[in-house]
Structure formats: C-alpha cells, structure tokens
Amino acid sequence: MTRVGGPGAGGDAATLGDPVALVGGTSPADLSVVAGGASAAVLLVDLATRTVVHANPVAEQLAPGVELPVGLDRWSDVADLRDVDGAALSGTGHPLSRVARSLPVAGQAVSAARLSELGRRREPLWVVALPMLGAPALADHALVAFLPLSRREAARDAADAAQAQAQVRDRAVLATGMSFTVADARSGDAPLVWVNPAFTAMTGYSLQEAVGRNCRFLQGPGTDRAAVAAVGRALAAGEELTVTLLNHRKDGTAFWNQLTLSPVHGPDGELTHYVGIQTDVTARVAADDERDRALAAERTARAQAEAARRDAEESRGRLELLAEATSRLAVTLDVAECRQRLLDVAVPVLADWALVIATDEHGSVADVTARHRDPARAGDLHRYVEHWATALAPGPVRATLLGGEHARRISDYDAEERRRERETWVNDAAVLELSDALGAASVLLVTLPGRQGSEDVLALVRGPGRSRHTEDDLHVAVDLGRRAGLIIDNARLYGEQHRIAATLQNSLLPHLPAIPGVRAAARYRASESGARVGGDFYELIDLPGEAVGLAVGDVVGHDVMAAAAMGHLRGLLRASAWDTTGPSPETVLDRVDRLLDGLGMTTMATLAYARATPAEDGTWLLEHATAGHPPLMVRSPDGRVDALDDVHGLMLGVQPTARAGARRRLVPGSTVLAYTDGLVERRGEELTTGLARLARTFAEAPQDVEGLCEHLLARLGDTDDDVAFVALQLGPR
Structure with a gap:
C-alpha cells in the first residue's frame, strides 16, 4: 500500500492485520480500522434467491472451485466458516443467513480454513454485510465483506466493540465505521452505484449525490496526480489497489483517504463492479508527519553526536588495537x-x-x-x-x-x-x-x-x-x-x-665409546617448547677391568648455567668412577658429593650410576646406586621389565652423606635403561603412572638398542621437559 497526493505523505495505514490497530494506540471501539489496507473478500448477494452472484478474487480463493451463482449456505460450507472458537455456525446465527433476510450484519467474527492470500492457517475474519438499498439495479442485493483479522484476540476485541456500540445505536448504523462504495465496472467512467451511510458521514455526500458520479469528485488541487493515475491504471486493468490520497469533503475540508479497490466478477467471470473500502486516516497521517519531523530532527542530532563521537571511538579503537x-x-x-x-x-x-x-x-x-x-x-x-x-x-x-x-x-x-x-x-x-x-x-x-x-x-x-x-x-x-x-x-x-645454550649442552654430551661385549645407544631431546635448556646428561664409561660404567643425571635449572654445571658434574663423575680399585656406585656418588661440597660448587642434581662387571659364569654383576633419581630399569631377554627401586638416596649438592647400593645378577641379553625424569613425568600426573607407562613401552620396544631408543623417543619424547636416556645391552662373555 502506498500514500501519495500531498505534503506529509507517510507510512501504511493501520489495519486489522496490525495488532496495534485494536490493542494499542487505537480504541477497539473505533471500527474504522477494520478496513485498513488488507485484502478483503467481497460478495454481492441476490437477496431474493439467497445466492452469491458476484465475487472478487479473494472471495474465490476462500471458496475455491465454486461456480457462480451459488447458494449462500453452499458458499459458506465450501469456505468452511466457523466462529472464532472453531465451532460450526448455527443456521439461525449464520451472518450470511441474516443478510439473506435483509438484516444488516454490522460486524461478526468468523474464521475460514481455505488457503489464500489471507494466510496459510485458519484465519479470523470480520464480516460486514449491508443491503444495498437505493442502488440502481442492485436494490435487492447485499454487499458482504470479509476483512482479515491478524489474531483471534483482535476478533474478540472487534466483536466486543460491536456489542458495546449496539447498545447505543441501531445495528445498521454500526457499519458507518467502515465506508463502502460500489462502482459499475461495465460503464466506461466507473460511476458509483451505491454508497453506505459511512461514506456520507465521512464525505458529506449523500447516496443521491454520489450515485452516477465517478469518485474523482472527491479530488482537489492538492491531490497528487500520480495517485489518480494509479487508480486509473488499476480500474483499466481490473486489479486490486490500495492507495492513500488527499480528498475533500463536500464542505471543502481536506482529509486523507485510504482507498482499497477490489474487482468483483459475475458468474461468467466478467468484471462487473468495483467495491471500495475507504477510511479517513487524517489523524494517523498527521501523526506520521509529526513523527517524520521528529525522526528527521533526531537523525540530525544523532548524526552530529555520531560525528562528535567518531573521533573518540576511533581513538579508543586504536588504543584497543595496540593493547591487543x-x-x-x-x-x-x-x-x-x-x-x-x-x-x-x-x-x-x-x-x-x-x-x-x-x-x-x-x-x-x-x-x-x-x-x-x-x-x-x-x-x-x-x-x-x-x-x-x-x-x-x-x-x-x-x-x-x-x-x-x-x-x-x-x-x-x-x-x-x-x-x-x-x-x-x-x-x-x-x-x-x-x-x-x-x-x-x-x-x-x-x-x-x-x-x-x-x-x-x-x-x-x-x-x-x-x-x-x-x-x-x-x-x-x-x-x-x-x-x-x-x-x-x-x-x-x-x-x-x-x-647458544643448546649448542653448549649438545657439545657436552658424549659420543658413546665402543666397548667390547656390550652395545649401547643414547638419545637427547630438548623440550618441545624450545623455551628452555637444561642440565640433562648421560654417560657411558669404559672402566678398568672390563667393567662398564653407566650414568644419567639432571642438574637443577634450565639455563646456560645449568648446562655449564652439567659439564662440571660429568667431569667429577668420570674422575670419581675411574679407579683401578673398582669403587662401588655408592662410593662414586659419595665422592662426587664431597667434591661438590669441597670445591664450593652450588650445583644440585639428581644422578643414577651403575657398574656392570662380567662374571666367570658368563653372567653380569650389576651394581647400582641413586642420588634422588628415578630408578634404572632392566629388561630380561624374555621381555620382563623390572625397576631397580630397591635403593634410594638424597640428591647431590644438598648434604654429603653415606649412600647405599644394591647388586643384581643379569643374564646375557639383558638391557639396562637409564633415563631422566622428562621421559616419565607429565604435568598433573603421579610419577608411578609415568613409570608404569615407561615399563610397558620398554617391554614392547625392539631388541636392538638403536631401535629401542627410537621407539622410546617416538612414544614418550613429546614432553615439555628435556629428555635424556641411554640403553646398555649386555652381551655374552
């Protein structure tokens, strides 16, 4: 729907399709809002024969497949009309039956179930029906209009309003809230053949003054020509139109008229009439114009405020970007x-x-x-x-x-x-x-x-x-x-x-010596984060008397100083272990601890040291001791893995103390694994869980020491700590 025709043209008119029309802003007693701009179903009923002889396209959609003329009750049955609560209409209370008895229906709520442009659900409708008294050639006919209501509550409100008004005026006058006109479409100038009392109340023109004239007599110098042209095109094309235009009453006063034209066809499909529903929307247009002026003033003020605020927002945005x-x-x-x-x-x-x-x-x-x-x-x-x-x-x-x-x-x-x-x-x-x-x-x-x-x-x-x-x-x-x-x-x-620290640390890690009777492999990996470097190290020593020394340690700290301290500790360990007397591992750890204290070194570290010596019976004697380090693990040739956790000791650099050692006889083919805590410890996890995981991984690893090391590194090397470990496989004598 459009509004054209003069200054202040604005938004759409209120309709019963708009909940506000009956619930907010407009009184429910103001039945003029029923007309609105919504599509109405319109019938012309021959009262003498109780038949529908003319219908517009919307009415045809309400009762699809019905050929005119058709009995009024038959048309109602096809349209499946019910009251707003869904109950079937009674014969005596049927609004169409009342109009067939020449009684006006000033307004009644019903509902229809047929799919149409009125909606896809059962839609509430407002029925208005008036005998067309005084209409040329239609004096024995009645006009019936079905206007859409958006909600069942709106129907109830409208019905209540009709009942309230019925108490103070004749029911036939209730329809004055809705202005209806009927024009003859078969005449070249589409003259009016009937108007209802509401038209007279709105315009001042009586039925006698209006019949035979085209509605253009309502126009004036302020009526927009584009609106008039739109009406002319709709009449020529036989199309429905809703337009708001400036009209004038008989006394010359101007008002805004919302006009809805609907074509009505006869039994043979010929366009016979135009039904017009007219509503005085002057108050609403004035309110719209005032609203538009207020909105324009608000937009101007808002634009000024936004312009003033933009610089501050951009400045804040720059600060937020820099902070982020x-x-x-x-x-x-x-x-x-x-x-x-x-x-x-x-x-x-x-x-x-x-x-x-x-x-x-x-x-x-x-x-x-x-x-x-x-x-x-x-x-x-x-x-x-x-x-x-x-x-x-x-x-x-x-x-x-x-x-x-x-x-x-x-x-x-x-x-x-x-x-x-x-x-x-x-x-x-x-x-x-x-x-x-x-x-x-x-x-x-x-x-x-x-x-x-x-x-x-x-x-x-x-x-x-x-x-x-x-x-x-x-x-x-x-x-x-x-x-x-x-x-x-x-x-x-x-x-x-x-x-630099990593290079230093890697330079301090030894190249494993080739020692007869054993095979060894080792790996070192810095933490995955790459953010730290530490003092993890491993050592393999070819000792006098066919013995082999095996060690792994971890200096406290993760920096260049820790890497340097690791180099010093390795030197002290090698010096303490190399002795023709064959010192036991616990003795070696005691010597290292005393040297750290005596030389004034502040290094603190964990260390595990083992000495493997071949025996005359072909086995190996493994002696081991620990200074606060995770236990060594041994895998037998049959795949069984044992943790050597039978001895414990205080970490180096805390306080020199006598340490205990342990001994174990190993058969050839046994593999000894020494490792740092990075291989087993995980954040938020118990150490025993990590040790069990290492034991399982060690047990299923390849026999070859190089393959063993690759297996362990692939499975367990993804950690946020440095990892160092060495595997020693004892061969036959």
Missing part, C-alpha cells in the same frame, strides 16, 4: 610466532593482506611472513611472496628495509601514474600483476625497530573496496611497529641465547 597487539605478542618468545601474531592483529583492521619482511645484516630479504583476510587467497599470496622476495629493486620498499625511511604511506598505490613508478621498484613484472590480483590500492610501510636497529618491515595493504589509509592509520601502524619490534627483538635475543 601487546598482549598477544608478549605471550610467546618464538620469533616466527610473534610475526604471525602481529599479522593476525593487523588483518583485517589495518589491511586486507599484510607482510612481515625480515632482513639480514645486509638488508637483504631473509624471510617473509604473509597473511590474507580471505584464507582462499593463501595460495595467491604465497606465489606473490615467492616472486617478490627475489624481484625487489631500489624503491621505497628497499629504502624502508635499509633504514632510509621509518614509515611511508602510499594511498594512491593503484593510480596509473603510480604504476609506472612501481615498475621501477621490482625487476619482475609478474610481481605487479600478482599484487593487483590480490588487490592493492593503498599501502603502509613501517619498520619494526629493535635495540640494534630495524631488521623487520611491516607492509599493510588495502584493496580497492576499502577506504584508503589515512595519516591516523599511519600513526597507529608506526606505534604498532615500535611495540612489535621490541617484542620480536626480545624473542630473537632469547632464541639466540637458547641456541
């Missing part, structure tokens, strides 16, 4: 992850796609990290990076990489004159094509400064579909670059220190 970047970058000490997190923050807020370009000490590209807001473009971005890294020529990018500029904004990156300049920046034209394909209209280049200068550059690129970078964007990018540069530099320095 700092918090996200600071949680990792891995350089590659820092660069990726930086891109995650910058895209898509500052860019559609971005690069972090890492350089070496000569300013050459060493690595490029890239991110696109669209994951589907990752392949295109990867190809661009591959070309770009080798095609870079002198230009602003290289100037920024070499430290000549700290920041640059290129907001016209896609301009034709800029393209000619860009061709000088690279020595491979494919790079420009790839960047254009990715979408490059505006670019920011900022350095990521560290303590010793700039080694990284951040490139932020926006495509043609986004606003170009502003000076404010550049300031944010520069601040972001400063923060990210320091954090990445910290991660880089930490990485260098870790590599």
Whole structure:
C-alpha cells in the first residue's frame, strides 16, 4: 500500500492485520480500522434467491472451485466458516443467513480454513454485510465483506466493540465505521452505484449525490496526480489497489483517504463492479508527519553526536588495537610466532593482506611472513611472496628495509601514474600483476625497530573496496611497529641465547665409546617448547677391568648455567668412577658429593650410576646406586621389565652423606635403561603412572638398542621437559 497526493505523505495505514490497530494506540471501539489496507473478500448477494452472484478474487480463493451463482449456505460450507472458537455456525446465527433476510450484519467474527492470500492457517475474519438499498439495479442485493483479522484476540476485541456500540445505536448504523462504495465496472467512467451511510458521514455526500458520479469528485488541487493515475491504471486493468490520497469533503475540508479497490466478477467471470473500502486516516497521517519531523530532527542530532563521537571511538579503537597487539605478542618468545601474531592483529583492521619482511645484516630479504583476510587467497599470496622476495629493486620498499625511511604511506598505490613508478621498484613484472590480483590500492610501510636497529618491515595493504589509509592509520601502524619490534627483538635475543645454550649442552654430551661385549645407544631431546635448556646428561664409561660404567643425571635449572654445571658434574663423575680399585656406585656418588661440597660448587642434581662387571659364569654383576633419581630399569631377554627401586638416596649438592647400593645378577641379553625424569613425568600426573607407562613401552620396544631408543623417543619424547636416556645391552662373555 502506498500514500501519495500531498505534503506529509507517510507510512501504511493501520489495519486489522496490525495488532496495534485494536490493542494499542487505537480504541477497539473505533471500527474504522477494520478496513485498513488488507485484502478483503467481497460478495454481492441476490437477496431474493439467497445466492452469491458476484465475487472478487479473494472471495474465490476462500471458496475455491465454486461456480457462480451459488447458494449462500453452499458458499459458506465450501469456505468452511466457523466462529472464532472453531465451532460450526448455527443456521439461525449464520451472518450470511441474516443478510439473506435483509438484516444488516454490522460486524461478526468468523474464521475460514481455505488457503489464500489471507494466510496459510485458519484465519479470523470480520464480516460486514449491508443491503444495498437505493442502488440502481442492485436494490435487492447485499454487499458482504470479509476483512482479515491478524489474531483471534483482535476478533474478540472487534466483536466486543460491536456489542458495546449496539447498545447505543441501531445495528445498521454500526457499519458507518467502515465506508463502502460500489462502482459499475461495465460503464466506461466507473460511476458509483451505491454508497453506505459511512461514506456520507465521512464525505458529506449523500447516496443521491454520489450515485452516477465517478469518485474523482472527491479530488482537489492538492491531490497528487500520480495517485489518480494509479487508480486509473488499476480500474483499466481490473486489479486490486490500495492507495492513500488527499480528498475533500463536500464542505471543502481536506482529509486523507485510504482507498482499497477490489474487482468483483459475475458468474461468467466478467468484471462487473468495483467495491471500495475507504477510511479517513487524517489523524494517523498527521501523526506520521509529526513523527517524520521528529525522526528527521533526531537523525540530525544523532548524526552530529555520531560525528562528535567518531573521533573518540576511533581513538579508543586504536588504543584497543595496540593493547591487543601487546598482549598477544608478549605471550610467546618464538620469533616466527610473534610475526604471525602481529599479522593476525593487523588483518583485517589495518589491511586486507599484510607482510612481515625480515632482513639480514645486509638488508637483504631473509624471510617473509604473509597473511590474507580471505584464507582462499593463501595460495595467491604465497606465489606473490615467492616472486617478490627475489624481484625487489631500489624503491621505497628497499629504502624502508635499509633504514632510509621509518614509515611511508602510499594511498594512491593503484593510480596509473603510480604504476609506472612501481615498475621501477621490482625487476619482475609478474610481481605487479600478482599484487593487483590480490588487490592493492593503498599501502603502509613501517619498520619494526629493535635495540640494534630495524631488521623487520611491516607492509599493510588495502584493496580497492576499502577506504584508503589515512595519516591516523599511519600513526597507529608506526606505534604498532615500535611495540612489535621490541617484542620480536626480545624473542630473537632469547632464541639466540637458547641456541647458544643448546649448542653448549649438545657439545657436552658424549659420543658413546665402543666397548667390547656390550652395545649401547643414547638419545637427547630438548623440550618441545624450545623455551628452555637444561642440565640433562648421560654417560657411558669404559672402566678398568672390563667393567662398564653407566650414568644419567639432571642438574637443577634450565639455563646456560645449568648446562655449564652439567659439564662440571660429568667431569667429577668420570674422575670419581675411574679407579683401578673398582669403587662401588655408592662410593662414586659419595665422592662426587664431597667434591661438590669441597670445591664450593652450588650445583644440585639428581644422578643414577651403575657398574656392570662380567662374571666367570658368563653372567653380569650389576651394581647400582641413586642420588634422588628415578630408578634404572632392566629388561630380561624374555621381555620382563623390572625397576631397580630397591635403593634410594638424597640428591647431590644438598648434604654429603653415606649412600647405599644394591647388586643384581643379569643374564646375557639383558638391557639396562637409564633415563631422566622428562621421559616419565607429565604435568598433573603421579610419577608411578609415568613409570608404569615407561615399563610397558620398554617391554614392547625392539631388541636392538638403536631401535629401542627410537621407539622410546617416538612414544614418550613429546614432553615439555628435556629428555635424556641411554640403553646398555649386555652381551655374552
């Protein structure tokens, strides 16, 4: 429905399809809202024969398949009319039966079950029926209109209103709340043939004054010609129309008229009449106009407030972006992850796609990290990076990489004159094509400064579909670059220190000597986090008298000092164990502990040491002792695994004390496993659980010591602590 015709034209008229019409804003007693702009089903009933002789398309949908003329009761049965509670209508109370007896139906609630444009469910309807007294050629007919109600509650409200009004006026006058007109469609000018009293009350024109005239007599100089043309087109095409236009009463006063025209057809399908439902919506239009003026004033004030608030919001947004970047970058000490997190923050807020370009000490590209807001473009971005890294020529990018500029904004990156300049920046034209394909209209280049200068550059690129970078964007990018540069530099320095410590630690780990009669293998793996380096170590010593020494230890701490202390401890252990007298393992641990104390070394460590000596009967004598270390494990040739947990001792560096040792006879083919706690301990788990898991894994591992070590590392090496272990297989004598 539209409203045209004069100043202040506004929203749709209230209808019974609108719950507000009967429940809020409009009194339920105001039955004029029933007309609304909704599609109504209209019948013309021959009172003499009690037959429906004319119906509009909506009525045909209510009773599909019915051919006119048809008996009134038959039509009602096909339409399956019921009261609003769903009960069948009685014969005497049937609204159509009443109108057949020439009694007006000022308003009654019913419902219909047929699918139509009125809805897909059983819909409540409001029935209005009036004998057309005084209508030329239709004086013995009645007009019946079924108007849709949106809810059952609306039907009840309307029925209550009708009952209340019936107490103060004649029921035939109740319909004055709804203005009905009937026009002859077969006459070229569509003259009116009947109007109800409500039309007279609304316009001031009586039945005699209106019949024979086209409704245009209600128009005036303020009536919009577009509205009149729309009415003319609907009449010519035989179509339904709802329009709101400016009309004038007989006394010259103007009012807004909401007009709904509905075509009515005869038994042969010929268009015979137009039924009009008219509603005075002047008050509503005035309210709409006042609302529109208030809304316009509100929009103006809101726009001003938003403009004033925008700067504050943008400033707050920049601060939030920088705070998020700092918090996200600071949680990792891995350089590659820092660069990726930086891109995650910058895209898509500052860019559609971005690069972090890492350089070496000569300013050459060493690595490029890239991110696109669209994951589907990752392949295109990867190809661009591959070309770009080798095609870079002198230009602003290289100037920024070499430290000549700290920041640059290129907001016209896609301009034709800029393209000619860009061709000088690279020595491979494919790079420009790839960047254009990715979408490059505006670019920011900022350095990521560290303590010793700039080694990284951040490139932020926006495509043609986004606003170009502003000076404010550049300031944010520069601040972001400063923060990210320091954090990445910290991660880089930490990485260098870790590599130094790891190199030191690996250099201190021994190459296992080849010893007759035994086979040995060992493994060392730094923690998966890569953030720590420690003092884990293993040792295999070829002792005098055909004996073999086996040790594994763990110095307290995870830093370069722990790695260095581990080297000292290994030296003390080898010196204490190498003796022609063949000292027992507990004696060796006592010597090491006293040396640490005597030399003033503050090292604290756990250590397990074993000495394997061949016996004359072909077996091996295994002597062992421990200083706070997890127990050694032995696997027999038959696959049985035992933990050597029969001795315990205080860790080294706490207080020198006498230690106990134990002895066990082993058959050839037995394998001794010494390991650090990283192989068994897991966060939040009991040590016994880890030891049981190691025993099971040890039992099912290959017999070959190299295969054994690979098996253990693959199954148990994924941990957040360093892992070191050595396996010694005792052969036959």
